[in-house]
Amino acid sequence: MSHWFIAGASRGIGLELARQLALRGARVTASVRSENGRAALQEALAPLGDRGQILIFDTRDAAQIHAAAAEVSEPIDALVANAGAYGPQRQSTLDMDFDGVLDLVNINTLGPLRVVQAFLPLLRQGERPRIAVMSSVLGSMALEGTFNVGYRLSKAGLNKIVQCLADDLKPEGVAVISMHPGWVRTDMGGPDAPVGVEESAAGIIGVVERLTLADTRRFVDYKGAEIDW
Known part of the structure; x- marks a missing residue:
């Protein structure tokens, strides 16, 4: 069974990804930002016993991320940058x-790249290595609207990083995509969001499982539908 790494799994989509993957029997390594998020993730990974591993780091801190990556000994097949x-x-x-927006860019735009760089040596050892970066349709340059400009620009910048990362890693056989998880009923998405966290997570897992090098550099939603960059 594949080894998945989920960055940002203390709640919401990341926690549900870890829970569903654990129930499927996949090996799961997942991260939280602080000890406060450990208990919920530990419960989600309980079915895996010693095949579940929890790492702690803040995606703004490259040293923390590299130290956490050093704790992982097995190759990684799929990385989901969700934080x-x-x-x-x-x-x-x-x-x-x-x-505040500069800090947001540090988290949303540069954070996933720090994670990928730190865990890339383990991905290079994996079978059919895949990277899915959680973006948002709000990062699409084709989308109209003016609300939440800081969030939009952080995700638009992330999308450009994904494009470049996909081009850089394609010769090595590593597939990289940007994903919109849907407008999901989480703490971030709010209670009026139309998509349940279970549906979103199941869709993300399905897209990543089917991902091949032929799909690299795509921007898709949790159902696999194409989104304009």
Whole structure:
């Protein structure tokens, strides 16, 4: 069974991914930002016994991420970079919390790249290595609207990183895609979101399981439907 690494699994989509993968019997390594997130993840990974591993790091801290990666001894077949944030209240073009949005970019745009770089040696050892980076349709340059500019720009920047990462890793046989998980009923998505976390996670797993090098550099949703960059 494949070895999956889920970055950002203390709650929401990441936690549900870990839970569903554990129930399927996949080997799962997953991360939380602090000890506060360990208990819920530990419960989700309980069916795996010693085949589940929990790492602790903040995606803003490259040293922490590399130290955590050093704790993993087995090759990784699929990496899901899920950790992210929604940012400050003030993030419009007319009223911007610049420091808050800079921190958001550090988390949403650069954080996933730090994770990929740290765990890439383990991915290179995996069978059919795949990377799925959790973006958002709000990062599409084709989408109209002006709300949550900081979040949008963080995901648009992330999408460009995914494109470049896919091009750089294609010669090595590593597939890389950007994914929109849907508008999901989580703490971030809110109670009015139309997609349940179980549905989103199951869809993400299905897309990643089917992912091949022929799909690299795509931007898709949790059902596998194409999204305009």
